[in-house]
Amino acid sequence: MKPWAKRRMEEERYTQHDMERGRLLFAGRVDFIMGAVSLGTLPGADRPEVAFAGRSNVGKSSLVNALTGRKTLARTSNTPGRTQELNYFEMGAEMNTPAYLVDLPGYGYAKIERKKVNAWTRLVKDYLRGRPNLRRVMLLIDSRHGLKENDREIMHMLDEAAVNYQIVLTKLDKLKVADRDKILKKTQEDAKKFIACHPIIMATSSEKGWGLEDLRAEIGQLTAF
């Protein structure tokens, strides 16, 4: 068993109920409901939501797809900066306690002009500060690169806004086995310096399906009423 998977299980972080809820949320209907370009057009804040944030190309849309087991729900691309809207997905529409998953536009893509970067910052900052039903931001970090300067900026912004967030390492399959634990430990150390950052780092590969069960359970737990 992968060392990080073993550690996860030993922690027994999730109840049967969390795992079941997580599974059901993603196994049932997950519908794309809208791409919001301004806060005025967001759906009502009538249910809990979890947002995926991260640099362009880190694998946000791929993770949404992997969690749902569908290839084309969220648009993925080799061209960074593709997702420019707050993409809303409704999970568990057939359940009593549905939730939203939000795929945020990626940040830090160098080729996008300054004007767009400012627009991104404004939209996302306003969203993060002002969304009452936002339970947690999953901050995706490419495991090959670790925390970059713009990730740290976002983390400081989240700390200041007192938004609860948690790091999710992506693309673990691209690392050599020996490097996986190294990056996990390094990221854990880095995370300690940020007040609102959850101390547990999640590790995933959308390609291989690693860490998805845990992430579903985490989201199940977070979005329970």
Ligand SMILES: Nc1nc2c(ncn2[C@@H]2O[C@H](COP(=O)(O)OP(=O)(O)OP(=O)(O)O)[C@@H](O)[C@H]2O)c(=O)[nH]1
């Ligand atoms: N090997 C591997 N490649 C991945 C994984 N996840 C995503 N990718 C690849 O990384 C690229 C970017 O993935 P996206 O999911 O579009 O990234 P994104 O964060 O949504 O990007 P933006 O919408 O531009 O911010 C694609 O070519 C994916 O196939 C993974 O777990 N393993």
Ligand SMILES: [Mg+2]
């Ligand atoms: Mg995307």
